[in-house]
Ligand code: HEC
């Protein structure tokens with residue numbers, strides 16, 4: 313006997329939580345992806361999504377009635393029939409479990425979702441040199457753009473999928489009047505079939521996974537330095553590493569980390585000290601020997617020899633052209649193009665070359681997205 317006459321209990325609370333946590337983590341991760349300084353939150357939300365996908369896959373194997381993959385209707389002929397029936401018969405009966413469209417939808421969501429989290433984790437490792445795959449930054453920076461595209465377009469695809477899904481549910485709700493919107497809230501569907509039951513061991517597993525997803529989120533949010541978020545690079549104490557460079561080149565502005573420009577640019581900067589952005593720097597300020605030592609240091613640590621995201625991208629954006637300023641590189645212009653000019657004129661900033669006003673610790677070589685001080 314079903315608990316509620318005329319209705320079938322299809323989605324137990326554990327399945328409903330999977331559904332809503334997946335929806336919530338995807339949407340919030342999608343939104344935060346548009347803000348560089350929210351990368352940390354984006355990654356934490358992505359981890360909820362990751363744990364939930366793993367959970368959904370296991371749930372599809374060992375889960376309760378209506379949730380398992382073997383009840384999915386995946387034959388193309390069934391899908392066609394489903395839509396033909398949908399158009400022909402407004403008052404058709406709906407199945408208790410997944411219909412052919414929602415079966416396909418779930419399988420696709422799991423596949424595309426997996427592509428999103430795997431490419432995201434790899435990108436976090438290769439590009440940001442962070443997380444469990446940070447070691448991949450050593451050799452695989454050539455793949456940054458490919459990974460970025462896969463991650464991005466898979467997410468767009470998933471987003472489009474979400475829109476189609478919501479449309480489908482609304483059509484069910486308002487055209488077919490099957491009360492679909494409430495099914496994922498109350499767990500009940502207006503149809504025929506047997507109520508589902510979840511064994512207590514299975515429930516325990518479900519709550520463990522949900523707990524894991526939330527715990528992972530807070531574990532990431534709480535620290536930039538645990539094994540899921542740690543960066544391969546640590547802060548550089550330039551004062552220690554090259555005191556002359558630190559002192560002489562940090563006199564009028566904070567030092568610019570050498571990895572932000574290629575060797576040829578640094579050569580130009582050091583040859584042109586006589587007219588350095590309107591300032592005249594002479595041997596009275598920095599002796600010939602000091603200049604030579606600074607140039608050697610800058611060249612040794614120039615963009616060519618670094619795998620940091622900014623170094624790689626500055627190099628990729630320059631083609632046989634070696635500007636004397638980071639702010640002249642196409643990469644810098646591109647990453648800062650959305651910042652209104654008025655922001656750079658604020659009195660705490662004054663000038664676009666005043667990186668440290670917005671990038672805490674850049675004078676220690678740290679350009680972590682988390683360190684961006686957001687002005688607007
Ligand atoms: C006498 C003051 C002074 C000293 C010393 C000095 N600079 Fe500068 N530098 C400036 C000014 C002024 C600018 C223009 C941007 C600004 O207003 O901060 C600038 C800009 C730069 C930029 C371009 C920043 C951008 O917009 O991307 C680089 C690179 C740079 N300096 C490197 C150096 C190096 C390397 C040394 C040490 C050899 C050095 N500077 C020493 C005054 C100085």
Ligand code: HEC
Nearest residue numbers: 347348349622638639647655656664665666667670681684
């Ligand atoms: C007005 C504040 C501001 C100033 C000044 C500024 N930046 Fe930025 N920078 C930002 C913001 C905000 C972002 C993130 C843009 C986004 O969301 O895509 C950013 C992004 C970057 C990135 C890309 C980070 C990434 O991981 O994608 C680099 C590299 C960078 N800035 C370097 C510099 C350097 C070098 C200077 C100084 C020559 C500088 N910035 C000056 C605000 C600033």
